[in-house]
Amino acid sequence: MAPQVFNLPGWQGSGPEHWQSRWELLHGYSRVEQHDWMRPLRGDWTARLEEVVLASRAPVMLAAHSxxxxxxxxxxxxxxxxxxVVGALLVAPPDVEREDNRQVLHGWAPIQRQPLPFxxxxxxxxxxxxxxxxxxxxxxxxxxxxLYHLGAKGHINADSGLGDWDEGHALLLDLKHAKC
Known part of the structure; x- marks a missing residue:
């Protein structure tokens, strides 16, 4: 069975020109909708991801931003x-332990650093x-x-001018065939 791809936007969600939104239109991927994009609560967001993973009849791939x-x-x-979960594409993780980010994104530090099981x-x-x-x-x-270094592309979002971001999509597809 082919994996189901879920997009996980970051704080404030992903607008229509963001690569995640474009992938949803081009490839039929699903967005994990959160209760509040402006005041993200780690516990609520985690519970929502758990619900989505459990509800999927297919293996899951995650395409996360920020x-x-x-x-x-x-x-x-x-x-x-x-x-x-078959694999995860993790794009532009923010350093929520850095003081300026911590002030905006309360309750997300410390960052879990144990190896992912996929x-x-x-x-x-x-x-x-x-x-x-x-x-x-x-x-x-x-x-x-x-680690894949993309070069100088800012926060790898709509402002980065990536369009459909075929390069990122190829990285995601490579995860389907890779073994942990």
Whole structure:
């Protein structure tokens, strides 16, 4: 059975020009809708991800952006259902332990750093205002994920001008065939 891909947007969601929204239109992927995009609560977001994973009849792949990446690491550290996930694309994880980010995203620190029990790739930019490339590399190492350096693409969102972001989609598809 083919995996079902779920998009996990970050804080404030993903607008119509974001690669996640474009993938939903192009590839039929589903968005994990959260109760409140502006005031994200880690417990609520984690419970929602658990519901979605359990409701899926197919294996699951996760395409996370920003705070969605931190959500995946937290969920994986606490769920008993991680075996349902085939892989995760973790794009532009924010450093929620950095003081300026911590002020905006209350309750998301500390970041879980244990290895994820499924294949994963962290995609990072050298000029992301929410996380340095060094910290993204540190997160990837803790999660047991490979690191893909995209270059200077900001927060790897709609402002990055990626369009349909075929390069990212190829990384996601590669996870389908990889073994943990």
């Amino acid at each position: 705070l969605g990446c931190i959500l995946v690491s937290w969920w994986a550290a606490h769920s008993r259902h991680t075996d349902r 294949k994963s790739v962290v995609v990072a930019s050298s000029d992301d205002s929410f996380c340095s490339l060094d910290r993204a590399s540190h997160f990837a190492a803790g999660w047991g994920a490979s």
